[in-house]
Amino acid sequence: xxxLVESGGGLxxxxxxxxxxxxxxxxxxxxxxxxxxxxxxxxxxxxVAAISWSGGTTDYADSVKGRFTISRDNAKNTVYLQMNSLxxxxxxVYYCAxxxxxxxxxxxxxxxxxxxxxxxxxxxx
Numbered sequence: 001x002x003x004l005v006e007s008g009g010g011l012x013x014x015x016x017x018x019x020x021x022x023x024x025x026x027x028x029x030x031x032x033x034x035x036x037x038x039x040x041x042x043x044x045x046x047x048v049a050a051i052s053w054s055g056g057t058t059d060y061a062d063s064v065k066g067r068f069t070i071s072r073d074n075a076k077n078t079v080y081l082q083m084n085s086l087x088x089x090x091x092x093v094y095y096c097a098x099x100x101x102x103x104x105x106x107x108x109x110x111x112x113x114x115x116x117x118x119x120x121x122x123x124x125x
Contacts, residue, residue: 002026002114004096009119012086016123020081022096022116033102034072034079037109038092038121048094049081050106059106064090086123093118 008020022034035050049070050059058070069082079096097112105111 002029002032002098004098004114004116006094006096006116006119009094009121011122011124014086014088014123014125016086017082017084018086018121020083020094020096020119020121022079022081024077024079024098026077028100029077030074031101032098032114033100033106033112034070035097035099035106035109035112036070036079036081036094037097038090038094039118040089040092043092045095045109047107047109051079052103052106053101057104057106061107083121086121088123088125091121091123093120 003025005023033053036048037045038048039045047061051070067085072079095118096116098114099112
């Protein structure tokens with residue numbers, strides 16, 4: 001079992017930056033593909049970014065390409081989401097997700113077995 005705890009959310013002005021972190025419990029973090037998803041009020045949960053368990057593959061939603069970067073530090077059991085040039089439409093609850101050795105596709109929420117509680121990101125205009 002993997003338990004996930006997100007942090008780093010908050011209120012930021014448009015154009016600003018935030019870095020989200022997701023700390024995972026367990027000794028096999030390096031075997032888990034990690035993803036970030038988000039859900040805005042009244043909308044369905046949507047894919048943001050993912051990184052494969054090997055770290056060799058990343059995937060991004062078109063809406064965040066060039067602005068967001070996902071990375072992982074297996075020594076710290078942590079995955080990060082660096083968010084730059086934030087826009088008001090990025091406002092949402094951001095969730096970290098994990099799945100054991102998930103291969104492509106990485107952008108389907110139902111393929112992930114483990115989820116964090118979420119962290120709120122609010123971008124003001």
